[in-house]
Amino acid sequence: MTDDGRAYGRQAGSWDPELVEVGAGTPAGELLRRYWHPVAQATEATATPREIRVLGEDLILFRTASGEPGLVTPRCCHRGTTLFYGRVEDDGIRCPYHGWLFATDGRCLDQPCEPDRGRNLDRYRQPWYPVVEYHGLVFAYLGPADRQPAFPRYDIFEDLADDEEVVIIDHFAFGGPSEAPCNWFQTHENSMDAYHVFILHNAISGPQFDPRLEIWPDVSWQRHDWGVSCSQDRRLPDGTTLHRVTETRMPTIRVIPTPTLSVLGKTNNMSWALPIDDTTTRVYALVRKPRSDAPQGLPVYGEGKSWFDLSPEEHQHYPGDYETQVGQGPMTLHSEERLATSDRGVSLVRLQFKDQVRVVAAGGDPVGTSFDADGPPIELIAGNYIIDGETDD
Numbered sequence: 541m542t543d544d545g546r547a548y549g550r551q552a553g554s555w556d557p558e559l560v561e562v563g564a565g566t567p568a569g570e571l572l573r574r575y576w577h578p579v580a581q582a583t584e585a586t587a588t589p590r591e592i593r594v595l596g597e598d599l600i601l602f603r604t605a606s607g608e609p610g611l612v613t614p615r616c617c618h619r620g621t622t623l624f625y626g627r628v629e630d631d632g633i634r635c636p637y638h639g640w641l642f643a644t645d646g647r648c649l650d651q652p653c654e655p656d657r658g659r660n661l662d663r664y665r666q667p668w669y670p671v672v673e674y675h676g677l678v679f680a681y682l683g684p685a686d687r688q689p690a691f692p693r694y695d696i697f698e699d700l701a702d703d704e705e706v707v708i709i710d711h712f713a714f715g716g717p718s719e720a721p722c723n724w725f726q727t728h729e730n731s732m733d734a735y736h737v738f739i740l741h742n743a744i745s746g747p748q749f750d751p752r753l754e755i756w757p758d759v760s761w762q763r764h765d766w767g768v769s770c771s772q773d774r775r776l777p778d779g780t781t782l783h784r785v786t787e788t789r790m791p792t793i794r795v796i797p798t799p800t801l802s803v804l805g806k807t808n809n810m811s812w813a814l815p816i817d818d819t820t821t822r823v824y825a826l827v828r829k830p831r832s833d834a835p836q837g838l839p840v841y842g843e844g845k846s847w848f849d850l851s852p853e854e855h856q857h858y859p860g861d862y863e864t865q866v867g868q869g870p871m872t873l874h875s876e877e878r879l880a881t882s883d884r885g886v887s888l889v890r891l892q893f894k895d896q897v898r899v900v901a902a903g904g905d906p907v908g909t910s911f912d913a914d915g916p917p918i919e920l921i922a923g924n925y926i927i928d929g930e931t932d933d
């Protein structure tokens with residue numbers, strides 16, 4: 541039979557489970573469970589229980605009347621109805637069926653139908669996960685108790701002046717809804733895909749970012765013990781160099797200094813990909829800014845439209861990150877890819893993630909975790925740096 545490359549008879553493709561599967565017990569899912577993840581906005585934790593999904597697990601988020609957020613499994617440990625219909629009280633959430641009351645750490649505080657309202661309350665515990673609030677986001681740790689890392693803080697959000705604030709940017713990358721129907725890893729590795737900026741965001745869709753980003757750069761990637769960074773150097777017409785650094789941090793963090801170049805110097809923002817499940821991803825982003833400034837410029841398409849104003853046909857004329865990453869399918873087929881020279885950054889992100897999957901499978905602690913609760917904040921390196929002359933790397 542002649543193989544002239546036509547589509548007939550091709551094999552079904554497959555994905556690499558060590559990159560994409562997020563469920564409990566899967567190798568990648570166990571790695572992800574060693575880190576804190578943003579799971580909701582703090583305003584979504586209220587006295588009305590909310591169903592959320594994190595790493596393929598269905599959970600109930602609530603906030604007690606005393607202000608403490610809680611995250612528990614839906615199925616009541618008594619006889620299994622859902623706490624989605626529960627009543628949130630001062631100290632916890634009360635199951636609607638027989639009234640057992642659970643604290644935010646799952647302890648059972650009351651069993652109103654039992655003798656003495658429960659003589660052995662310590663024997664019962666609703667499955668729960670710890671949460672931390674950080675700049676308007678709720679983070680959760682879904683891993684083993686004895687391997688729980690300290691909650692990481694980041695230098696760009698420390699020491700705010702009175703006229704500064706940290707706010708949530710609620711959209712997908714630079715345009716699109718914050719929740720996308722595709723696997724998280726294909727949204728994540730995009731941040732080390734430096735070359736798509738010129739093709740997708742410039743040549744195909746017209747300039748979506750600052751015109752200085754249209755200048756072809758020297759690109760290099762660096763592997764660190766916390767992730768991968770990418771340097772892009774552009775000689776500017778005035779003889780200076782724009783040294784733009786982006787970074788990914790294990791496991792789901794990406795730091796993309798604003799591509800509108802409205803902020804020079806160190807990045808003012810960072811984001812996380814939350815794997816909701818294998819085929820759904822939510823992006824959470826925080827930005828530090830003067831209170832008086834608008835949060836961040838978004839690409840303008842066509843005649844001054846935002847992503848949400850585009851017709852289906854206009855999305856075809858002006859594709860962006862959302863279209864191309866969701867366009868890779870619910871879970872991209874790694875067996876069908878042809879990685880090339882320009883994909884080195886993508887390869888580095890994948891290799892490091894898979895290395896760490898194996899570290900955890902072998903009983904170790906993955907990179908980017910610390911058990912020192914009093915440790916310093918993590919220092920990001922990403923930014924849009926203007927340098928006189930040329931850079932060394």
Ligand code: FES
Nearest residue numbers: 616618619635638
């Ligand atoms: S099922 Fe929840 S208290 Fe009975």
Ligand SMILES: [Fe+2]
Nearest residue numbers: 736737741861
């Ligand atoms: Fe992009």
